[in-house]
Structures are given as C-alpha cells and as structure tokens.
Amino acid sequence: MIDLNIPDSLLIKKYQEGNEEALSTLIKRHESRIYSFIYSKVKDKDISNDIFQDTFIKIIKTFKGNSYKEEEKFLSWVLRISHNLVIDHFRKVNRMPMQRETEDFSIFSIMQSDSQNIEDQTITSQIQTDIKKLIEELADDQKEIVIMRIYQNMSFKEISEEKEISINTALGRMRYAMNNLRKIIEKNKMILDY
Secondary structure (H helix, E strand, O other): OOOOOOOHHHHHHHHHOOOHHHHHHHHHHHHHHHHHHHHHHHOOHHHHHHHHHHHHHHHHHHHHOOOOOOOOOHHHHHHHHHHHHHHHHHHHOOOOOOOOOOOOOOOOHHHHOOOOOHHHHHHHHHHHHHHHHHHHOOOHHHHHHHHHHHHOOOOHHHHHHHHOOOHHHHHHHHHHHHHHHHHHHHHOOOOOOO
C-alpha cells in the first residue's frame, strides 16, 4: 500500500522502478485538476476524456523512456502536455476557441491576471512569448503603437504626442495592428487562452 502523502517525484521514481500502483496514485491525485483544465478548453466530455487518456499515454511513454526531467513540478509539466494536445485537437478539426478582440476583451488582457497559480503562470509565459513573436510580424508603424500602448502603457494622447501624429492616426494603426494580429492567429490556428 502506497502512502498517499508521498511526493509526486517519489511516486514517479517508484513507477519507473516497476511499481504500477504508484502511477495509479499519481493519476488519482491529479486527475480532477487535469480533466477540468482540458474540459475548460474543449467543452466536450468525450473529447476531454480522449485528451486526458492521450495525456497519460504520453506521460507513461516519457517515464518508461526515462526522459522525464524533474526541473519543473509534475502538474505543470502535465498541464503543458494537455494544453499541447488540446491545440493539436483544434488543429485537426480546423477550429479554435478564441475570443474576439472587442472593447471589453483584448488578447493582451490574458497577460494581466493577478491570481494565477504556477500552472497558469507557465502557460501565460508561453502565450506572452507567442504574442511577442506575432507583434514582430506587424508593419513597423503598427508594431510601434502596440508596444507603446500595451507594454509601455501609454495613452493614445501620449502616443500621438510622442510620434507627432494625430490621435486618430494612432487609433487607426492600433486597429490595423489588432486586425492583422487576429489574421495571423487564425491563419496559424493558435489558441491564446488557457
């Protein structure tokens, strides 16, 4: 009988040494969090179950191949695997759950949550990296406005003064930038939420 308070890293070690019960304990410990995470993305029980199972198939293969690295927490690692499988699923079915840019929601607002746990922070960090790469694809005048508005937190009035352009020009460039970012995201079938 396995002690239920045993750390994840020890359960992994025991499983790699041949103790199948250690894997069952590990799955039971985290299945609710992992399944909820997957379901929050796909909103379908059957697909969530499939992705959940695929996640653990990947985990078992990694453990059996002795290629698991303990640099990060087990749950963060598993959620990243799940997230990638969710992305794969949406690529296969050629659709993606992405909120539209509106007055109330910006693709950048996901980067500003104050109450994130470590798993969410890992995913947010990846999203931030992806968004920065996307911004680099914009025309220079649009890229400049986005960086000033989002990363330097400047108002459109401040931007117009700094760039010596009208506020309407600054707003127009921001609107074009958002439209172009949306097109790039849709073309690449990216998921920018978690």
